[in-house]
Amino acid sequence: MAALPTAVMSGRKKRGEGHTRREEILQAAKELFLEEGYDATTIRRIAERVGVSAPALYLYFHDKEAMMLALCDQTFGHLIERINDIEKTVSDPLERVRRFGDAYARFGLEHPDEYRLVFIGNNIPESVRKIGHRMPIDDPSRPGVQGALVFSRLVAMLSQLEASGVKLNYPPDTCAELCWMGIHGVVAALTMKPDFPWSNRETLIRGMQDIVIKGILHSA
Template sequence: MTLTAVQPVKSARKAKGDGHLRRAEILRAAETIFVRDGYQGATIRKIADEVGVSSTALYMHFRDKDEILLEIAETMVGQLLASNTEIAGRPLDAVTKVRLMLAAYMRFGLENPNAYRLVYLAKSDEEGGPQNERLTDISARCYEAFHGAVAEIEADGRLGVGKSDIAAHVLWSACHGLVALRITRTQLAWEDNEVLMSTMLDGIFDGLLTR
């Protein structure tokens, strides 16, 4: 879907508020602008106007737009890491763990479409997708927790197709595809999100697991 640029409505200047509340407001506004205008089109001035503060006031919270974009990405991936880590530690069978991780991943993307677009759909070579060592580390740990659970399925002798590396990539790719289509092809008559996710997972696991 081609995003249609919308002329921003300049907000009235706001009084100073609590720092953490204003910072969160800036991040929410920035998500919208990054998605709408792309990395190159997003500016500190646009973000400040959307929030209703001066550019100078915004610089008190973030040094530049790269820092804003990076915090959005780190927050999203950090929440996914926390979810995967918590699920991995539960006394559950490996298949249930993987299913819960994938459901949480899809649900988070569907509930946070702007953040998902920025982290997983932005073209980094054209739009300045966020990358640094900390984000790379968080992302790697998030995937390791997921892959570890898939490897448990293989170790239990229940993985009927390929190795755990291949299965993990296929599982993630399929779920990413569902989220990406759901949040970018909004003109389609989609079924309820929970039904879509359940059907996706039923189909995938039916094909990958031994009977």
């Protein structure tokens, strides 16, 4: 925040500065989503925190879900960066998969709300989606796809693992599904039932990691 002298009392934005308001909305929405959860956060409360009226939010987002999806993409972008780092710094294909699982699990536990929306909740009633909205049907950034992108990276890693000569018990995509489902099970359980007396987190992450890797590797 450099030279922004004006007070927090956010007045109307200047002509080309709409994107600034958009980011303010995202910031407020993120705070509220994390503080109180997605369902408990209302459009009106977000607007109040930003300092505008509730309908103003619809100038920048198609609906409430679009705000969450934009936040998800933003957050999952960070996970993808970590995956990129792993692929840059780790050469051993099996170790890559390990590091992926570790990064994935920790990421999910650190961002439970985003994780829930992309990989668990996904309340999309979808039944009948309203038309005639003010926003263009598709944001060019196509929010909400980063989650699937993460999964595809795991598939790629396992394909490379097989290509490197390691024998697998299943095709690479099936292996990826099984690995992902195992780690996802850990993340989902810990984030959705945080009050249950689970065993130690590290033990569970490490344990599932060992289990799925041992399980997909063809060992006699």
